[in-house]
Amino acid sequence: MRKNNLYQPFEIELKELENYQARPASNSFFELIYIADGTGVQYINHNRFNYRKGNLFLLTPEDIHSFDVGTVTRFFFIRFNRYYIENKSSRDHESVQRIEYILQNASHRPGCILKNQADKPLIASLIESIIIEHTNQQLYYSKIIEQIVKTIITVVARNIALKLPKNVQENTGEPVLAILHYIQEHIFEPKLLRSQHLSAHFGISVTYLGRYFKKQSGETLQQYISNYKLRLIETRLLHSDMRINEIASELNFTDESHLNRAFKKYKGLSPSAFKRQFG
Structure with a gap:
């Protein structure tokens, strides 16, 4: 099957759509999709989930998905590849490996990735900050956006980790x-x-x-x-x-x-x- 590729460490995109055009291919990268506004249905790997404002979805490589837009929806996309996760100093190798493993383990699971209720307003605030920085483009805006994206990925990893086997902890081999x-x-x-x-x-x-x-x-x-x-x-x-x-x-x-x-x-x-x- 043909794959969609990402030729930079990460990219962001804000789209307001009445119809969602499904792509006839899987991704070679991770993709976070935040619902800034609107309602509809998410379809992923034979599953469906009714979405609404505040939901955050994670697509891993190999996932096939689409959206059926009910009311006009503002989608905010963050796409990032393995190189972005791995772009840390060698002393952080174990942390990097765990984050990638955790993100990969979102596979087969439909629905909003945010299981920790306290993280929902945090993600909403972080997404809004990215939009403001990208719109105003003041000094150091790109560096600030990069740091916020890293924070969002870490928050997502924490929420997925809540569903890992009971004895798998940060120090698991x-x-x-x-x-x-x-x-x-x-x-x-x-x-x-x-x-x-x-x-x-x-x-x-x-x-x-x-x-x-x-x-x-x-x-x-x-x-x-x-x-x-x-x-x-x-x-x-x-x-x-x-x-x-x-x-x-x-x-x-x-x-x-x-x-x-x-x-x-x-x-x-x-x-x-x-x-x-x-x-």
């Missing part, structure tokens, strides 16, 4: 972060998630891999994979029109009844009852 990223990236490919394959891919013995992963994440490999699939099922039920048998096929369950049993154990409700109650 890089190998387990790489394993988590790999699992999420290949969640639809069960052969690549077998212990033997993960062991070979990361150069760790099967026995040590299991002990290490549980110590670092608080879950066994299979628990983490199963729980991540169940979270994706929940997302599909709430934000897509996919049938339960289609979700079962996508996530490689034996059949629909297998998915039903696993989900009911996880949420206490069958998938259809969950969708009726919360969808």
